Amino acid sequence: MKTPLPFERPVYVSRPALPPLTDYVRRLETIWATNILTNMGPMHEMLELSVGERVGVGRTSLWNNGMTALVAAVSALRLERRKVIVTPFTFPATVHAIALLGLEPVFVDIDDESLTLDPTRIEEVLDPEVGAIVGTHVYGRFCDTKAIDVIARKHDLRVIYDGAHIFGRRAPVMEKQPHVLxxxxMLSFHATKLFHSVEGGALITASEDLDHRLRLIRNFGIVNEHDVRGLGLNGKMSEVHAAMGLSMLDLMDAEIDQRLGIASRYVEVLSSIPGIRIVAGGEGIVQYFVLRIDAEEFGSTRDDLHQTLRSLNVISRKYFSPLCSDVEPYNALPSARNLPVARKAASEVIALPLYGGLGLEDADRIADIVRWHQKGKNL
Ligand SMILES: Cc1ncc(COP(=O)(O)O)c(C=O)c1O
Structure with missing residues (x-):
């Protein structure tokens, strides 16, 4: 095997898809004509409806980003108990949303297969102070929502899912099961996601009461010009962002198809390499393409592979590493200490570039770099 040539320009782990500019400009012209820029205008209402239809369950509210939406979601629960169980294997936003509200995150280890919160470990950490569970649907793979629901009902706990990664699926995104939400x-529509509105997010709930509460929080708690009720923030998505979301929705299925093609090229080469486990990318879930590297079997560490890829201009990501439980201020918590499954996963995961515009040849080149690295760079 020849020494691979470096890519001329950096190939990042994701690159936002963009609609044809004429399509977006057409929507902007409508905004210019109506002079409505925000405060739940027509673009917002149309996107909210379309996202809700694609999700397939519950009531959908749009937000200006996923993190604000998550803070609002935790706040809407009006928790009386001050501890919240959370996965350490997630993006910092998940844990910040708890801590910013003055609540204490309690880390629970993850399941080695799904990399989501391990339901069998939740009851070990329960005490009368725990009021809720926040799980993350990692890389678009769902938590064990059924098992979590059983525990939540038994101990009267509320449940929130950080579903920042799940809106990259075909419709319906979620099965109609009572425990799934x-x-x-929460959904994120950040530019790094398969579907995006540049910045944006959504909250889905089956409860009419919670939906109502969330909509109040989204707009400063304002009921009408005479009445403000409870705490609120500004979580509104602007018309300019909603217009981008509407344009992107039209492209979504094509983007999924392109990514599936790229993912299957990766799988062809990478699945037979010793020490590699493909943990995301394929079977209709193409938000990310993620490998786990078993250093002993693979013959080198994930960090070595990451370095080789970088040296050839492939900017892979160690996603999620570091663990949230290993960074300040969370590393001082007692629950941050004993998380062996999450810690091992964080040292083994590596996300390869996956986006519609990548091109099959580039995917082949990247897969070949991984193979060449594993063969000791000398075949
Ligand atoms: C798991 C997870 N949660 C939360 C967020 C935050 O979402 P946003 O960027 O829309 O605020 C992200 C990343 O964007 C994420 O990956």
């Missing part, structure tokens, strides 16, 4: 599920 928890109390509230």
């Amino acid at each position: 928890g109390d509230i599920t």
Whole structure:
């Protein structure tokens, strides 16, 4: 095997898809004509409806980003108990949303297969102070929502899912099962996601009461010009962002198809390499393409592979590493200490570039770099 040539320009782990500019400009012209820029205008209402239809369950509210939405979701629960169980294997936003509200995150280890919160470990950490569970649907793979629901009912706990990664699926995104949403599920429409509105997010809930509460929080708690009720923030998505979301929705299925093609090229080469486990990318879930590297079997560490890829201009990501439980201020918590499954996963995961515009030849080149690295760079 020849020494691979470096890519001329950096190939990042994701690159936002963009609609044809004429399509977006057409929507902007409508905004210019109506002069409505925000405060739940027509673009917002149309996107909210379309996202809800694609999700397939519950009531959908749009937000200006996923993190604000998550803070609002935790706040809407009006928890009386001050501890919240959370996965350490997630993006910092998940844990910040708890801590910013003055609540204490309690880390629970993850399942080695799904990399999501391990339901069998939850009851070990329960005490009368725990009021809720926040799980993350990692790389678009769902938590064990059924098992979590059983525990939540038994101990009267609320449940929130960080579903930042799940809106990259074909419709319907979620099965109609009573436990699938928890109390509230968040989606992120950040530019790094398969579907995006540049910045944006959504909250889904089956509860009419929670939906109503969330909509109040989204707009400063304002009921009408005479009445403000409870705490609120500004979580509104602007018309300009909603217009981008509407344009992107039209492209979504094509983007999924392109990514599936790229993922299957990766799988062809990588699945037979010793020490590699493909943990995301394929079977209709193409938000990310993620490998786990078993250093002993693979013959080198994930960090070595990451370095080789970088040296050839492939900017892979160690996603999620570091663990949230290993960074300040969370590393001082007692629950941050004993998380062996999450810690091992964080040292083994590596996300390879996956986006519609990548091109099959580039995917082949990247897969070949991984193979060449594993063969000791000398075949
Ligand atoms: C798991 C997870 N949660 C939360 C977020 C935050 O979402 P946003 O960027 O829309 O605020 C992200 C990343 O964007 C994420 O990957």
